[in-house]
Amino acid sequence: MSFVEYGDTIQDGDTAIVFLGHESMFPVKVQHGTVTQTKYGVIRHSTDLIGKKYGSKVTCSKGGWVFILHPTPELWTMNLPHRTQILYSTDISIITMMLELKPGSIVCESGTGSGSLSHALIRTVAPTGHLYTVEFHQQRAEKAREEFREHRVEHLVTVTNQDVCKNGFGVSDIADAVFLDIPSPWEAIGHAKSALKAEGGRICSFSPCIEQVQRTCLAMEEYGFTEINTLEILLRVYNVLWDT
Incomplete structure (x- = not known):
């Protein structure tokens, strides 16, 4: 399995x-x-x-x-043990599409959290790509490593326990895309740019507050990123019933 x-x-x-x-x-x-x-x-x-x-x-x-x-990553998202709040399939699908991920892509991610998005990213870039994921919290990083081993995807992911805002992703000039889900993503934009390939790449930041979004967009502009967009994805579920 x-x-x-x-x-x-x-x-x-x-x-x-x-x-x-x-x-x-x-x-x-x-x-x-x-x-x-x-x-x-x-x-x-x-x-x-x-x-x-x-x-x-x-x-x-x-x-x-x-x-x-x-x-599957989808079933795992619905059933995983929550160590943090997680991303669900609605957001995960648009993230993987907008980052233009495919088999062979190299992706950097922070933070790892409960690993919901991580599993989807790994499945998307397999079998020849790689995920570099950074988690600030030591116990969460160790638990993520354990789960990746149990799920037999450890060859596709590298987990690092450090502060991405201070120390970056531990790699340079190799990533096709970077994803940030941290409290102050604007402090990690410089490190994200360093991780991306010299010819450029894509970056996505997930934030619940508009003030975070504003500061992150300003930081992206300062570091030379272009075509910056802000999206909110809403899911509407319909219950289809028989008319009796």
Whole structure:
């Protein structure tokens, strides 16, 4: 199992998604001899999961059933343990498109946070690209490294624990794109420019407050960035019902 390569069967050590319904699912690390409790009863990893195909319908001990899904960045975003506030698919999709990311791209990111965007970036640039992600908080950085190892994408990402505003990304002149999701992104624009390739690249900053946006846009202008745009992405969900 890998978040960037599909595996047909569930293996010991995989991270799988237990799907009870569209509003109820959770991740589980598959381990021989382990059991998982659900409202439908027990799932025994050794007999119910290992060796079965992803997408299988598994009957629990109380007679109810669940589906076992292969992990994807989208499912991980919906089910990951929150260490910080995260980006969701609505924003992630526009970010990856506007940064013009593709297989082979080199991307710098700060901060790593809970890894929601990181997993999507890794999947987008795989199999030959790379993500350099910087996290200020030591425990969050260590947890991100652990998750990337468990999800078997560690060869596609480098996690650095440092202050990007003071120390930058640890790389120069190699990035196709830079993404910032930090409290004061304007303080990291100079480092972002240094990380980008000499011929240029794209930068995206995500901020919840307009004052942050204003200061960041001014910093971008000072460092020679052009075609600066500010976007707000709103998602509207419709419930389609039968007319009875």
